[in-house]
Amino acid sequence: MPELALLYEHPLWFEPLFAALDRSGVDYVKIAVGDHHFDPAGSPPPAPVIFNRVAMSSFLREPEHPLFYTAALLDHWRGQGALVLNGPEVMAIDSSKARQLSLLGRLGLTTPRTRVVHRAADLAGAAEEIGYPLLVKANVGGSGAGIMRFDSAAELAAVVAAGDQPRSVDQVLLVQEAVPARDGMIWRIETLDARFLYALEIAGAGQFDLCPADACGDERGPIAMRAFTPPAEIVAGAERVAQAMGMDVGGVEVMIDSRDGSAKFYDINALSNFVAKPTEVLGxxxxxxxxxWLKTKIAEARA
Structure with missing residues (x-):
C-alpha cells in the first residue's frame, strides 16, 4: 500500500507538488476524484494518510461537481482509520463564506459588514442595511467566482429583476460592504500545520474571478505580487483561524481598510497550490x- 494518497480534481495545479514528492521518494498515489466511486460498506482507504486537494472552484469546471461527494468520501476513509488532512470539517467551512465569516467573528477578527440570505428577493432589504457600494457574493466560491458589485439600489433591482444576480450551488448569498482596500492591495497569509509559512501582497483588490495564490493570468495579464512580512497581529490572526478550523494547509486573506486603517479578514482558502514561480517570488x-511536513504525518500514521 502507498504511504500517501492525494485526492485532487484540477488536472494541472498539483504538478509542482507531484514533482516535489517524486524528488522526495515518498510512495504515493494520485486519485482523481472525477470518475471515482466508493462502497460505503467497504472501500478501505487507499493509503494510511489522505491529503485532500479538491478545490472549492471545482463547480466552475464541472456541473456535476465533487464538493459534497468529496466530503462524504473523506469522512468514510477517516472512519476506517485513515489520517485525513484538510478533511470534511475543513471543507465544510472552506465551502461556506458565511461560516468563514462567523468563525472569523468568533475569533475576534474584524470582517466586512455582511448579511446572509437565501432568496434573491431578500437581497434588496439586506442591501439597505449594508449601504452602497456593496458586493453580492455566492456562498460557495473559489477564485473569486460569483461576485458582483453594485453602486445603487436601482442597479441591484434591475439585476435581480432579470435574474442575473450571483448564484450559489447551496442557494446562499452574501451581501457585503465593498471595502476600499488601501493601495488596492490584498494580503494572503499562507499557513502550514497552522503556522505561518509566507505571505503575499497582491494588487488584486476590486478584481473578481481572481486566483492570487498561483497567479493565474488571463486577459488582464499577470497579477502583480510580492512576498512580504505582515504585522505580527495579522500573522497571529491567520494562525488562530487555521487552528480553530483544523486547517492543515491553507491561506487567509486580509485587506487594510483605507477609511480607518483596520484589517478586514474576509476569506479562507484551504486549497493552497502556492505561488507560481516560487523561487522568484519567495526565494x-x-x-x-x-x-x-507530509513525511511527519506519514510517520505519525505508522506509529
Whole structure:
C-alpha cells in the first residue's frame, strides 16, 4: 500500500507538488476524484494518510461537481482509520463564506459588514442595511467566482429583476460592504500545520474571478505580487483561524481598510497550490516544506 494518497480534481495545479514528492521518494498515489466511486460498506482507504486537494472552484469546471461527494468520501476513509488532512470539517467551512465569516467573528477578527440570505428577493432589504457600494457574493466560491458589485439600489433591482444576480450551488448569498482596500492591495497569509509559512501582497483588490495564490493570468495579464512580512497581529490572526478550523494547509486573506486603517479578514482558502514561480517570488519552493511536513504525518500514521 502507498504511504500517501492525494485526492485532487484540477488536472494541472498539483504538478509542482507531484514533482516535489517524486524528488522526495515518498510512495504515493494520485486519485482523481472525477470518475471515482466508493462502497460505503467497504472501500478501505487507499493509503494510511489522505491529503485532500479538491478545490472549492471545482463547480466552475464541472456541473456535476465533487464538493459534497468529496466530503462524504473523506469522512468514510477517516472512519476506517485513515489520517485525513484538510478533511470534511475543513471543507465544510472552506465551502461556506458565511461560516468563514462567523468563525472569523468568533475569533475576534474584524470582517466586512455582511448579511446572509437565501432568496434573491431578500437581497434588496439586506442591501439597505449594508449601504452602497456593496458586493453580492455566492456562498460557495473559489477564485473569486460569483461576485458582483453594485453602486445603487436601482442597479441591484434591475439585476435581480432579470435574474442575473450571483448564484450559489447551496442557494446562499452574501451581501457585503465593498471595502476600499488601501493601495488596492490584498494580503494572503499562507499557513502550514497552522503556522505561518509566507505571505503575499497582491494588487488584486476590486478584481473578481481572481486566483492570487498561483497567479493565474488571463486577459488582464499577470497579477502583480510580492512576498512580504505582515504585522505580527495579522500573522497571529491567520494562525488562530487555521487552528480553530483544523486547517492543515491553507491561506487567509486580509485587506487594510483605507477609511480607518483596520484589517478586514474576509476569506479562507484551504486549497493552497502556492505561488507560481516560487523561487522568484519567495526565494525558495514551499512545496519542499509541504513534503517535509507530509513525511511527519506519514510517520505519525505508522506509529
Amino acid at each position: 525558495y519552493d514551499p512545496h519542499d516544506n509541504l513534503v517535509d
